[in-house]
Amino acid sequence: MLTRIDHIGIACFDLDKTVEFYRATYGFEVYHSEVNEEQGVREAMLKINDTGDGGASYLQLLEPTREDSTVAKWLAKNGEGVHHIAFGTADVDGDAADIKAKGVRVLYEEPRIGSMGSRITFLHPKDCGGVLTELVTSADPQAGH
Numbered sequence: 001m002l003t004r005i006d007h008i009g010i011a012c013f014d015l016d017k018t019v020e021f022y023r024a025t026y027g028f029e030v031y032h033s034e035v036n037e038e039q040g041v042r043e044a045m046l047k048i049n050d051t052g053d054g055g056a057s058y059l060q061l062l063e064p065t066r067e068d069s070t071v072a073k074w075l076a077k078n079g080e081g082v083h084h085i086a087f088g089t090a091d092v093d094g095d096a097a098d099i100k101a102k103g104v105r106v107l108y109e110e111p112r113i114g115s116m117g118s119r120i121t122f123l124h125p126k127d128c129g130g131v132l133t134e135l136v137t138s139a140d141p142q143a144g145h
């Protein structure tokens with residue numbers, strides 16, 4: 001069961017500059033940052049609020065680390081902006097299987113590693129009304145993600 005907005009992914013050319021925009025404009029601080037080599041991104045998670053299921057909702061700011069990454073490709077075509085949305089679930093495997101059975105393409109055979117040790121998968125944007133959609137199960141729900 002999908003129980004929250006886990007994050008909204010925003011693609012940018014310059015992560016430090018974008019982090020500073022969100023800090024100066026809204027007062028949001030970086031909760032966590034990391035590089036995910038497999039996904040080809042450097043990212044900052046800005047925690048917006050805790051949620052009723054023990055998790056939290058974030059903005060995920062994404063800067064590409066290599067030219068052939070999905071985010072670099074998307075930025076070249078679209079410029080900066082909202083790249084994907086992510087729903088939180090306690091069971092990414094089960095929810096991905098249920099959604100796949102409804103005819104939506106799930107991009108990974110098995111969930112991969114996402115931010116803060118979470119397990120993630122993606123649904124094809126062409127099957128989701130043009131919205132790249134991610135499903136996330138936190139590594140540790142008590143840690144708030």
Ligand code: V0V
Nearest residue numbers: 009036039041070071074083107114115122125130131132
């Ligand atoms: C591509 N398309 C999108 C899109 N990316 N539509 C909406 N939102 C997006 N973000 C459209 C694109 O305009 C094309 O439509 C069509 O899909 C095919 O796109 P493409 O440019 O030819 O690119 P592909 O097919 O090589 O790759 C698209 C997919 C790829 C979605 C398959 O981006 C992917 O595997 N994404 C999942 C991984 C990812 O995005 N990782 C970065 C975030 P037209 O022009 O043909 O109509 S990592 C993350 O979130 C982490 C680590 C985390 O949360 O923890």
Ligand code: CO
Nearest residue numbers: 009060086134
């Ligand atoms: Co994401």
